Amino acid sequence: MATIKDVSKLAGVSVATVSRYLNKNGYVSKEAELAIAEVIEKLNYRPNTIARSLAGKKTATVGLMVPDILNPFFPELARAIEDAANTYGYTVMLCNTDNDPAKEQRYIETLLHKQVDGIIISSYTIQPGHLSGLQKAGIPVVLLDNVFSSDSVVSLTVENKRGGELAAEHLLELGCRKIAHICGPLSITSSRDRTAGFEAVSAGTDWFTPSLIGYSDFTVSGGYRTMKKLLADHPDLDGVFASNDLMAAGALKALSEAGRCVPEDVKVIGFDGIGLEMLSPELSTIAQPIYELGKTAMDVLVALIGKETGIETDQVFPVTLTAKQSTVG
Amino acid sequence: MATIKDVSKLAGVSVATVSRYLNKNGYVSKEAELAIAEVIEKLNYRPNTIARSLAGKKTATVGLMVPDILNPFFPELARAIEDAANTYGYTVMLCNTDNDPAKEQRYIETLLHKQVDGIIISSYTIQPGHLSGLQKAGIPVVLLDNVFSSDSVVSLTVENKRGGELAAEHLLELGCRKIAHICGPLSITSSRDRTAGFEAVSAGTDWFTPSLIGYSDFTVSGGYRTMKKLLADHPDLDGVFASNDLMAAGALKALSEAGRCVPEDVKVIGFDGIGLEMLSPELSTIAQPIYELGKTAMDVLVALIGKETGIETDQVFPVTLTAKQSTVG
DNA sequence: AAGTTATGTGTAACCGATTACACATAGTTT
């Protein structure tokens, strides 16, 4: 593989001039430019990224840490981030953390020593203290769905509480008079907020009782089990709001097995807006702008890497009601 | 961040000795060892991966190219590969190619210049010629689901044809007497093989006719549309084999909308074995050992990177029938 | 006792880029 030296020799200039040409900084004469361009073409020369990183301190690589790429929410996010990264000339390193703080720490260390230019973290378990190594090294971080303000850490979230309200309101408007709620892990802020939104709307109604809230874990099987229990306790329920789409899908399955028709007997709405087009009936949901979240995360990260100032440290994105067959038939 | 020089100075030895200590090659005395270990601990020193790569030609990074991480097959693969990579101390760069040869080429170039140690490619469109740059640079490649023998390129596939046979046999054994087939893109070898397996079993029967085969595209909506058409042409069909699980899920949806009960009226089986636990009824499938495929891909890649010899260039993995509600109730 | 072999260490070249600095020349100001 050709090096910058080969190019400089063949083009009859110094490596400095070639480097200036490549990076478009400093002066380079028209003649030199042409000569270099020609040689580069001829040798099919591409600068060695590793050497460039060592000298220039930039790797054009970002880390993406997600709990588990198997959860369909994260491929959507990853895809958006990868697309955006691509347009900026960045490459993405994928890290599955399993929400295991030890694994998270190991990956942060690894990414730190691989000198990624920035990191996007989606994690329920991360704590401000875990990021101190990155802060010290001046590596920018964008946090998804986990807010803790701090310099050089930007957080992106959605209107989780408003989403919970929207879901409850939607079911009420459709005539539901006994709405159950499958809530996610209480350790997760956004999960708590969604439930809070639901409660804000339901708590005042005559049908509401705390046992209509079933606690679950954001998985399909968890939603399935919790739905079964709710059905046993409240056979007359006519609406269900699950704090994420996977649990909602599990609820649909439990309802179908129990012989309930959706949406005729029971209306179901989820949260997230992941593309679960295989479901029948199709799932109504409170959709997050997942692609936009991912893209913005990357945009912001690139801005931080470029030491731009005036970046909002906390951005909250709107959610939108997407009514499908599971509520409106 | 501390460098090897800092360590060598504080420990009172040369950088060479520290390097030998770090890489466990060459001789290092007990005293030196202890002194170095102590200093490393004290400075919390970690070797700079970039510098190490530049000098040592190894980046401990591998590229993973997949068509689209949004297709649930690929997160499963990615997860397996990432887990395996992790145990070897490798990091994974994720690339979505969209089966676009130009994008593929760009990514190969990028990975080449980022000097990844190896690449795992899952692609329907890749051609032997596209890999010549990698071959020339001596970067090992493992190909998934796309066979073309060549040195330093290992291919991993599954018994696609046998899977098609298994699916057809399974439906026949369950009493189906008119089985439709939703086949995938004919441009994809494994897709053709699955269909060939189905045909091998069905072609001899009295009910078989070519119009029972519907052509589709490996997506949920494609499976849905094709199922509708098949139902219109053959209202009396009582079994469906789809060449992948996504199309099978689409078929289930179409059947449900058409008022057909699965598996009572129609039995459905897919192919792949991706975890579609949200479906009701749960989907029977011809399962590929996806996790094992991914893990093996990484194992083989590491072996190739280590210049091990005697690696089988073509490995074919078995498939297994997983009977669930969509065929056996 | 001389010749090997094993052990241990340091110097300096090298990987392939970037960039500070020195220097030269041409074009503008005063």
Next chain:
DNA sequence: AAACTATGTGTAATCGGTTACACATAACTT
């Protein structure tokens, strides 16, 4: 005409490691 400024280029240090090679000493061989 002297003094600047803008343009253009090359030398060499630097990034932070690895490793070939030279050299020294200790431990075995015969």
